[in-house]
Amino acid sequence: MDFEDHNMDFFGLWAQRLREPERRRHSAVGEQEQVPSPPAVWVFGYGSLCWYPGFEYTKCITGYIRGYTRKFWQGNTTHRGTPDKPGRVATLIEDKEGLTWGCAYRITGDTALQYLKNRECTLGGYVTIDTKFFPRIAFEDSDGVNGEAFEVTVYIATDKNEHWLGDEQCVHHIANQIVESRGPSGHNVEYLLRLARFMRDEIPGADDEHLFTLEQLVHEKLKVKNIPLDEVMGVSPQRIRRDSHELRRQPTTFEFASRVPETKLRCLNI
Ligand SMILES: N[C@@H](CCC(=O)N[C@@H](CS)C(=O)NCC(=O)O)C(=O)O
Numbered sequence: 001m002d003f004e005d006h007n008m009d010f011f012g013l014w015a016q017r018l019r020e021p022e023r024r025r026h027s028a029v030g031e032q033e034q035v036p037s038p039p040a041v042w043v044f045g046y047g048s049l050c051w052y053p054g055f056e057y058t059k060c061i062t063g064y065i066r067g068y069t070r071k072f073w074q075g076n077t078t079h080r081g082t083p084d085k086p087g088r089v090a091t092l093i094e095d096k097e098g099l100t101w102g103c104a105y106r107i108t109g110d111t112a113l114q115y116l117k118n119r120e121c122t123l124g125g126y127v128t129i130d131t132k133f134f135p136r137i138a139f140e141d142s143d144g145v146n147g148e149a150f151e152v153t154v155y156i157a158t159d160k161n162e163h164w165l166g167d168e169q170c171v172h173h174i175a176n177q178i179v180e181s182r183g184p185s186g187h188n189v190e191y192l193l194r195l196a197r198f199m200r201d202e203i204p205g206a207d208d209e210h211l212f213t214l215e216q217l218v219h220e221k222l223k224v225k226n227i228p229l230d231e232v233m234g235v236s237p238q239r240i241r242r243d244s245h246e247l248r249r250q251p252t253t254f255e256f257a258s259r260v261p262e263t264k265l266r267c268l269n270i
Contacts, residue, residue: 039108043116044133044152046070046102047090048079048191050198052237054119055112057105060242062202063135065154069098071210072174072192074157075165078123079185087181087188088165088174089124090195091157101199101206103242104133104152116155125161128153136203139245171210175217179225187232189218194237202242 044065045053053060074091081087092100107113120126130151138147159166168174181188196215199206222229 040106041108041113042104042106042133042150042152043112044102044104044131044154046092046100046154047195048185049105049155050102050202051194051240053105053240055105055107055115057107057112059106059141059244060103060240061135061137061139061245062101062103062242063133064099064101064206065092065131065133065152066099067094067096067131068092068100068156069095069210070100070208071167072178072214073164073166074125074161075163076124076183076188077163078183080183080188080191081181082183085181086163086165086177087183087191088177089157089188089191091126092154101136101203101208103198103202103240104135120155124155124157125163126155126157127161129156130154137243137245139243141245171213172217175214175221178214178218179221179227182232186234189222189232190234192218193229193233 040058043049046065047070069092070090071093072088072090073093074089075081075086076089077083077086079087080089092098121128130153132149133152134149135147140146157164178188178192185191192211192214196211199208199211222232
């Protein structure tokens with residue numbers, strides 16, 4: 001049983017038990033009350049969280065946030081680099097025209113948030129912001145979320161944190177740093193290529209010039225250095241079931257999404 005099935009069994013059982021009469025709390029006048037479910041929080045992933053969440057969640061849906069652009073401008077010495085040779089990981093840069101694709105995870109309880117606080121904030125220098133998430137495909141859900149934009153928490157590294165590296169004169173410098181960095185969680189190349197693969201597999205048609213330029217340069221540099229991919233890619237991460245409401249994956253017209261006005265076209269939901 002993989003991570004997701006276990007997770008769904010747990011919540012499936014929990015939801016089923018709620019329906020059992022003895023599970024409902026009785027108010028003073030004997031009316032049946034629903035046992036309140038723990039509040040759900042949605043966390044938006046746009047870097048390693050897209051392919052390695054590492055926490056329990058009850059739903060994962062692909063979509064985007066507006067007003068930010070993804071850049072490999074955050075240094076990292078605890079996962080994909082070392083203090084002597086920091087790696088580069090993704091963060092978000094404010095950009096009025098920006099639009100960043102990723103996936104939102106619905107989590108309940110405190111465990112996942114404590115895990116993320118350690119992984120992202122303590123170890124990574126990220127802070128949290130709240131913003132609107134636009135699901136790629138509308139979906140019905142017990143939370144009543146039906147494809148309209150909704151609030152998500154995002155972990156973002158600003159230029160104020162100690163690991164910040166920022167831009168380079170030339171994108172080749174960033175690609176070189178990625179090719180030459182490795183940390184306790186694995187090679188920096190794996191981080192970049194698994195994110196690029198997530199974008200291609202899960203959000204076909206979406207563009208991200210910075211990400212895909214780095215992907216191409218890193219592949220070229222690995223070839224020149226004669227470094228085989230299996231030397232840097234590590235173990236395949238656990239399967240993530242995304243967009244379980246979708247019958248089949250539809251290509252995304254990125255340009256259209258980037259121009260869509262605030263009021264969404266519900267039928268297309270982009
Ligand atoms: N907050 C971004 C980036 C998170 C991220 O990539 N954090 C790094 C550095 S703290 C991490 O957790 N890496 C784990 C790994 O590289 O396996 C996301 O939502 O994915």
